[in-house]
Amino acid sequence: MENICRDTFGYFNASIFKLWTCSLCFSYLFQDSAHLTPNRNKSYPLLISKDNDFGLIPDVSNNKATLEVCKYLDGTNCERWKSCCRSAVECCNSQVSERQLKHKPLFTLPCPKTWDGFGCVSEANAGSIAAIRCPNFVQYGFSSDYGTKKCTKNGTWWRDPVSNREWTDYTPCLNLRIYKTMVYVGVICCSISLILLIPASLTFICLRKQWGNPTPVFNVLKNDNVTIVT
Structure with a gap:
């Protein structure tokens, strides 16, 4: 159970986590992409064509796989996508290393350390607010500011009532004026x-x-x- 990492959708084996979060990075950063979309398969995550006639492995540690995905992005957006994927892997590594260093089980504090799709949120006590540095790969954003994520009194990360998904407030990170x-x-x-x-x-x-x-x-x-x- 050591190499287990968490994102807002739950716990994954580290190798699957890497592909899963990287596929979602593409989806979150390029929502209007006319070419690729995540297959959302938790066992074998891929970026598939909109016609579902081919699939690409979202693995930025593999140069060939990265080049295949980046064919559908310009140079700047390719770097943004890779930065998001690498940040997710770093979050996973920190989750694993912290458990090993402190000999902690998976469930220590009510709200566990997690990757929320854009950043790595530290574990938090019930009823507290966790701060998270704004990502540098989001367009029109302030990477020097901080977003927030609420750990409810029930000891769970707060969920948006409409989507029923864990939610982080990144409003301070967005330069809405620009x-x-x-x-x-x-x-x-x-x-x-x-x-x-x-x-x-x-x-x-x-x-x-x-x-x-x-x-x-x-x-x-x-x-x-x-x-x-x-």
């Missing part, structure tokens, strides 16, 4: 593009009526503009 600014800039740019395309499309339509039989190039340009607007 995120909102990026969203607003995107909306404004799209709006300006749309406003400029509408008169351009109307101009093409009016010229077509005047010229009668427009050239193929004219038709292509006109159709492209109308397609973008619609």
Whole structure:
């Protein structure tokens, strides 16, 4: 029972824990990925294609396996994913080493040390709050700040009532101002593009009526503009 590690879904053998948490790192960091998703198989975790026609082993200690997954990410996001996976492994190693060093059983304090998907939360007493350093691999985040995780009076990590999953408050880690600014800039740019395309499309339509039989190039340009607007 020594090489057992915990995340919010329970206890795993260390070798399975490494793959399980790494597959979930991909899911949490790239929720809108059009290519890969975890199979959520606790016995044999994989990253599978959305069509379920192939599976990849999420093992960042294996260079070949890492390259296969990173084909679907740019360089920056590949590093973010690997950093998350390595942090999970470090959390697992610390859980194992602490038990061995202090000769502690798996269940010592009510709320055990755990990997929550983004960071390693230290064990906590019932009714207390555990602090966790903000991860450096989250976009628009403050890695110098701290999130919090509540150990309830019942001696269990607090669960979100909607998802019924253990939950950590990472609100202090997120730079919402930058995120909102990026969203607003995107909306404004799209709006300006749309406003400029509408008169351009109307101009093409009016010229077509005047010229009668427009050239193929004219038709292509006109159709492209109308397609973008619609």
